[in-house]
Amino acid sequence: MIEFIDGQLAEWPLARENYQALGRTERRSLQLGDLTVGIQHNPARIVSTAAKTDAKTLAERPCFLCGKNRPPQQIGVEIAEGWELLLNPYPIFPTHFTIVSKEHQPQEGFPLDMVKMAEKLPGHTVFFNGKRAGASCPDHLHCQAVKTHELPLMKLIEKIHKLEAGRVATDKSLGLDMPFGFKSIIITPNLDGMSELAKIEETIGAEFISEGLLNAFVWIDDDGLLRICAVPRSKHRPSCYGSEEGQRLISPGCIDMTGVLIAPLKKDYDTLTDEEVRKIYKECGI
Numbered sequence: 312m313i314e315f316i317d318g319q320l321a322e323w324p325l326a327r328e329n330y331q332a333l334g335r336t337e338r339r340s341l342q343l344g345d346l347t348v349g350i351q352h353n354p355a356r357i358v359s360t361a362a363k364t365d366a367k368t369l370a371e372r373p374c375f376l377c378g379k380n381r382p383p384q385q386i387g388v389e390i391a392e393g394w395e396l397l398l399n400p401y402p403i404f405p406t407h408f409t410i411v412s413k414e415h416q417p418q419e420g421f422p423l424d425m426v427k428m429a430e431k432l433p434g435h436t437v438f439f440n441g442k443r444a445g446a447s448c449p450d451h452l453h454c455q456a457v458k459t460h461e462l463p464l465m466k467l468i469e470k471i472h473k474l475e476a477g478r479v480a481t482d483k484s485l486g487l488d489m490p491f492g493f494k495s496i497i498i499t500p501n502l503d504g505m506s507e508l509a510k511i512e513e514t515i516g517a518e519f520i521s522e523g524l525l526n527a528f529v530w531i532d533d534d535g536l537l538r539i540c541a542v543p544r545s546k547h548r549p550s551c552y553g554s555e556e557g558q559r560l561i562s563p564g565c566i567d568m569t570g571v572l573i574a575p576l577k578k579d580y581d582t583l584t585d586e587e588v589r590k591i592y593k594e595c596g597i
C-alpha cells in the first residue's frame with residue numbers, strides 16, 4: 312500500500328499538494344462525555360463539505376468516480392470483485408482511500424463486500440456514507456478506508472466493547488456518555504458469527520439502510536476480530552449549516568461522526584464552541 316501511495320504522489324501533482332498541505336492542518340481537541348473530538352481545519356475539504364448533491368447537479372456533471380472521467384494519473388487497484396481502490400485526492404488523513412464500484416450505480420444498501428475489503432486492508436477501517444449521511448457522490452457506489460488508529464470512535468469501541476458484553480452492544484448498553492447513538496457488533500469467526508453477519512441489516516436497522524441515513528464502519532481489530540459499527544442518522548447537515556455570518560460550514564459524514572470534525576473555514580475552526588459541536592452531533596445523530 313505504501314508503494315501505491317508513493318507512486319500516486321509522485322505522478323499526481325494535485326494529490327501531492329493536498330497530502331503535503333495535510334501536514335500543515337491545524338487540529339484542536341475537546342471532550343464531549345466519553346468521546347474525544349478533534350476539530351481539523353482542512354480548507355481542501357470544502358469540495359466535499361459544500362458539495363451539491365441534488366438530482367439536477369448530479370445529472371449535469373460528469374461522475375468523478377467513473378473510470379472514464381477520472382484524472383489520468385489516478386490509478387485503480389482491484390481490492391474485491393467489482394471494486395477498485397483509489398487514492399483519495401482530498402485527504403483527511405495521511406492514508407485515505409476511496410473504494411469505488413466498477414459500475415456506475417447508486418449509493419444504496421449496506422455493501423457486505425466491505426468485510427472482504429477490511430480483510431484485505433489490515434489496520435484500516437472501511438466505511439460507507441449513506442446517500443443522505445455525507446456521501447458527496449451519491450450516484451456512484453463507493454466506500455472509503457483510513458487507518459483505524461486515526462478514528463476516536465473505533466478506538467473507544469475496541470477499548471469498551473469486549474465479547475463478554477455480548478456480540479451486539481449500543482452506546483447505552485456500554486454505559487457511554489455520547490452526543491449520538493451507535494451500535495457495535497463483533498463478528499466472531501464461527502457459526503454464530505456467520506449467522507450474526509447474515510442478519511446484519513436487521514441488526515443495524517433496515518430503515519436507516521433503505522433511507523440512506525447511515526454511517527457504517529467495518530474493521531478487523533488488533534485481536535483479529537471483525538467489528539462493525541453503525542451510526543444511524545436523522546439528517547445529513549445540521550440546522551446551522553452555511554457559510555454566512557452566524558452559520559457553520561460543517562457537513563458531517565463518517566469521519567466526523569467518529570470524532571474528527573472537519574472545518575474547511577478558519578473562522579469555524581477558531582470559534583466553534585463545545586456546546587455547538589455537541590448540538591451538531593445531537594441533531595445529526597439519533
Ligand SMILES: [Zn+2]
Binds near residue numbers: 377
Ligand atoms: Zn460514476
